[in-house]
Amino acid sequence: MRYLFFLVLVLTSLATNAQPAKAALQQSITRGKIVYNQVCISCHQADGGGVPNMNPPLIKSKWVDGDKKVLINILLNGFSEKVAIDGDYYSNNMPAQSQLTDQQIADVLTYIRNSFENKASAILPQNVKTCRKK
Ligand code: HEC
Structure with a gap:
């Protein structure tokens, strides 16, 4: 009986912790799409497909789904x-x-990592801050 109580306690705390994290991810993606539509869309296009021979696609790209630092540095330093x-x-x-x-860089990268057939973890403003300092 005591174990059951403990289990319920753990499960409810897990559930309540998961919800805000999911909501935060969704909000970051929504903000990121706005940045994408303002800054990236002219080259990489609305569907992330790019323009042949000019701008590469962001669909299933090893840079988009790959190492966060490398991806952040593409935005900070260009490519x-x-x-x-x-x-x-x-x-x-x-x-x-x-x-x-x-925040904008974290959001736009979180957006592209969760769009165009990509599925990768979120990027946080702290991650960008760390790369910017170097
Ligand atoms: C002026 C056009 C232009 C704009 C604006 C632009 N890019 Fe790019 N992007 C490029 C080109 C061209 C390359 C490839 C450069 C090369 O091959 O040397 C590239 C490469 C990339 C890459 C790595 C290669 C790949 O296909 O995965 C990523 C990721 C990327 N861009 C994301 C973004 C994001 C996010 C934005 C908006 C914040 C953005 N770009 C804005 C033109 C652009």
Whole structure:
């Protein structure tokens, strides 16, 4: 009986903790979409598909789903390395987006990591702050 009580206690605390986290993620994605539509959409397009030979897609991209620091640094410093992205090269350069706040960068990256067939963990403003300092 005592164990049952304990179990119920643990389960309710888990459930109440999970809800705010989920809501926070959803809010970050919603804010991130606004930033995306203002800043990124002209190059990467509404569906994240990019523009052939000019701007790479963000769909199932190893940069989008991959290491958070590498991804954050693409936004802070831009990206002009002529590396193949899924076997294709892109003539444009990606301009640095360091004018955005830590919150905006976290939100837009959380948005792209949860859109265009991507599914990856959220990026938090603290993560951006740490990268910006270096
Ligand atoms: C002026 C056009 C332009 C804008 C605006 C722009 N990008 Fe890019 N982006 C590029 C190009 C071009 C590359 C590839 C650069 C290269 O190959 O050297 C790139 C690369 C990337 C990459 C890594 C490669 C990939 O396909 O995954 C990510 C992630 C990315 N951009 C995200 C964003 C986000 C998020 C925004 C908005 C905050 C944004 N970009 C705004 C043009 C742009």
